[in-house]
Amino acid sequence: MVTKTSSQDALSRAREFSLAGLMGALGLLLPIGFHALGWGGSVFLPMHLPVVVAGFLVGPAAAATLGVVVPILSSVLTGMPPLAPPIAPLMAVELAAKAAVASLLYRSLRLPLWAALAAAIVADWVVLALAAWLAAGFFAIEAGPLQYLAVVVVVSLPGTILQLLAVPLTVRAVERRVPRLRPTPPEGRD
Amino acid sequence: MPHHLDLYVKRESPLQGLDPRAKMLAAGGFVAAVLVAPMRPPWSLVALAVLLMGTGTLARVPARLLSRRLFALTVVIGMPFLLSRLGGEATRAAGEQFAARSLLVAATFLVLMATTRAIVLLEVAERLPLVSTFGQMGEFILRGADLLAEEVMRTNRAWRLRAPRATMKVRLTGLTQASMSLITRAAARSERVGAAMVLRGFQGRLPMAAPARLPWPHLLAGLLFALISLGLAGMGRWL
Numbered sequence: 001m002v003t004k005t006s007s008q009d010a011l012s013r014a015r016e017f018s019l020a021g022l023m024g025a026l027g028l029l030l031p032i033g034f035h036a037l038g039w040g041g042s043v044f045l046p047m048h049l050p051v052v053v054a055g056f057l058v059g060p061a062a063a064a065t066l067g068v069v070v071p072i073l074s075s076v077l078t079g080m081p082p083l084a085p086p087i088a089p090l091m092a093v094e095l096a097a098k099a100a101v102a103s104l105l106y107r108s109l110r111l112p113l114w115a116a117l118a119a120a121i122v123a124d125w126v127v128l129a130l131a132a133w134l135a136a137g138f139f140a141i142e143a144g145p146l147q148y149l150a151v152v153v154v155v156s157l158p159g160t161i162l163q164l165l166a167v168p169l170t171v172r173a174v175e176r177r178v179p180r181l182r183p184t185p186p187e188g189r190d
Numbered sequence: 191m192p193h194h195l196d197l198y199v200k201r202e203s204p205l206q207g208l209d210p211r212a213k214m215l216a217a218g219g220f221v222a223a224v225l226v227a228p229m230r231p232p233w234s235l236v237a238l239a240v241l242l243m244g245t246g247t248l249a250r251v252p253a254r255l256l257s258r259r260l261f262a263l264t265v266v267i268g269m270p271f272l273l274s275r276l277g278g279e280a281t282r283a284a285g286e287q288f289a290a291r292s293l294l295v296a297a298t299f300l301v302l303m304a305t306t307r308a309i310v311l312l313e314v315a316e317r318l319p320l321v322s323t324f325g326q327m328g329e330f331i332l333r334g335a336d337l338l339a340e341e342v343m344r345t346n347r348a349w350r351l352r353a354p355r356a357t358m359k360v361r362l363t364g365l366t367q368a369s370m371s372l373i374t375r376a377a378a379r380s381e382r383v384g385a386a387m388v389l390r391g392f393q394g395r396l397p398m399a400a401p402a403r404l405p406w407p408h409l410l411a412g413l414l415f416a417l418i419s420l421g422l423a424g425m426g427r428w429l
Contacts, residue, residue, distance in 0.1 A: 007388065014392045015384030021330025022376040022383075025338050028195060028331065033342075053373065062327075069327045076299055077195045077308060079259050082267070084225075084295040085288060170373055177374040178381060 016058040019181075020066045023054035027070040032078065042152075045159030047071065047081075049166060051095050052120060055102030056113065056171045057181050063103040067096030090131050097127040107183045113168050121160060125149060195335055197255070197303040205249035205305045210314050211404050212412030217302045219416020223423035224294045229287045234426025235294065238419060242297055245415075251304040259300050260293065267292045308332055317401055326395055337379070341372060 030046040051070055055063040075081055075088035082088060101123040105116035129149040153160075175182045200206075205213070220242070227234035246256065267289050274285020302311075309332055315325030345368050353360065 010393050011384060011388045014387040015380055017327065017330055018334075018383035018387065019377060019380035021327065022334040022338070022380055023373075024327065024331035025334030025336075026373065026376065028335050029338055029342065050373070057377065065323050065327050066331075069324050069331060072324075073328050073331060076303060077197065079262055079296060079300070082263060082292060082296060083299065084292045085267075170370065173370055173374050174377045178377045180381070181377065 013062075016062045020054050020058050020062045023050040023057070024066050024070050024073075026050035027066075028074050028077065031074065031080065035080070042155055043158050044162060045156050047074065047091070048095065048098070048159065048163060049170075051099050052102055052117070052163060052167050053170050053174070055099035055120065056106050056116070056167070057174060058103065059107065060100045060103040063099035064096040067094075067099040068092045071095060090128065093131045094124050094128045098124040110183055113171060117164065117167055121163065125153060128152060195332070195339075196308045197259075197300065198307045199251060199255065199304045201250040201305075203249045203305075205245065208305075208411060209404055209408040210306050210310050212408040213302060213306055214311065214314060215409075215412035216415035216419075217298055219413075220298050220419040221295055222416075223419035224291055224298070226420075227423035228426045229283065229290070231426065232290075234423050235290050237422045237425070239294060241419065241422065242294065242301065246297075246301045246304075249301060249305045251301055255304060256297065256300055260296060263292070263296055267296075316395075322395075334376070338372065338376065341375075345372075 027047050027050045030049060034044055034046040047070060051063075051067050054066050058066075069092075071081055071088045071091035072083075075083050081091055098120045102116050102120035105111040105119055106113060111119070129146065132148040220238070224235070224238055227238060229235065271285045271289040274281050274288070277285075309329060312325045312328040312332065315321050315328065318325065349364065353364070
């Protein structure tokens with residue numbers, strides 16, 4: 001019995017890792033496509049799309065790990081986002097928080113998809129403001145975190161709208177294709 | 191097998207032959223030196239830039255690769271630098287500092303990635319205690335990127351053959367449908383990959399061979415490079 005449970009755990013973790021890995025790969029390739037079309041990464045947030053989708057399909061730990069790894073790996077392999085100025089580390093923190101919050105609310109607390117997505121976007125902004133405040137102190141940057149956040153939110157508005165439209169559609173399409181990825185209803189509720 | 195996103199350039203040079211752990215140690219020391227080196231007078235940063243150029247030349251990293259990649263960073267680094275020129279003395283100094291350090295850090299990673307396979311660096315990261323999960327996830331991403339890049343190239347070829355004169359609207363519709371199909375197929379594929387991983391002995395992590403010992407000459411070379419870099423950074427503070 002113990003062996004069966006542990007092998008089921010291993011299978012579940014292996015599936016999570018492989019799905020997160022493929023979504024992470026899209027997180028590397030989509031920005032390249034957007035840049036090739038001349039659409040700015042900071043406006044359309046192409047890296048956010050697959051990472052947030054992964055947040056709805058895998059557990060919080062795998063989602064947060066993916067959020068950290070994608071911007072750093074992309075930075076090392078493609079040069080974007082840059083490590084210094086510390087845009088990649090800031091993105092790592094915000095993507096980890098965004099994906100983990102999405103996963104926690106949708107898969108663990110079973111909130112509706114749109115509510116979890118809205119909360120994840122707000123969590124992203126809060127974490128970004130905090131991280132910018134810490135980075136500003138460390139790098140002696142004069143602009144305040146709220147000024148930085150205001151600029152980021154306004155500039156990335158098209159990307160946020162794109163996420164609100166594309167993420168629910170994509171998650172539903174994936175859940176239809178692979179029904180196992182739907183969050184299971186809590187015990188005692190059908 | 192080379193990966194699609196890998197920057198590795200196959201060359202015969204001492205740097206390519208150096209153990210990746212030693213190279214990571216050297217790169218870490220160099221980046222730390224770049225971050226602590228004083229801007230005024232700029233001799234430390236100039237000396238570090240010369241050291242890096244010398245290393246790149248020794249490793250026979252193509253100058254075209256370096257310049258192309260650094261040029262791509264021009265917007266991110268150049269725009270704030272140019273804007274800082276409009277400000278006062280302090281803003282101009284901050285702009286110079288930002289541009290110089292950013293370019294040097296970016297060039298360091300370029301030289302590291304051009305002389306070491308990305309998968310090898312991720313395998314090293316997988317053995318490190320705090321970043322083990324990140325390294326493992328990075329390996330999955332790199333392999334996934336290969337699968338998806340092949341798929342994208344196949345779709346692109348099919349598009350060029352079947353619809354060479356399609357309008358932008360048709361292309362965008364096709365691109366959206368292809369992206370959606372790519373994501374759903376990626377999810378379905380992950381089921382099979384997960385099962386295959388368990389068959390290969392995945393128990394939270396894939397079984398790994400015991401790491402070879404880091405040879406002393408390699409460790410010394412990495413350490414020496416890091417110390418020289420930090421020494422050059424310290425020299426600027428001293429002078």
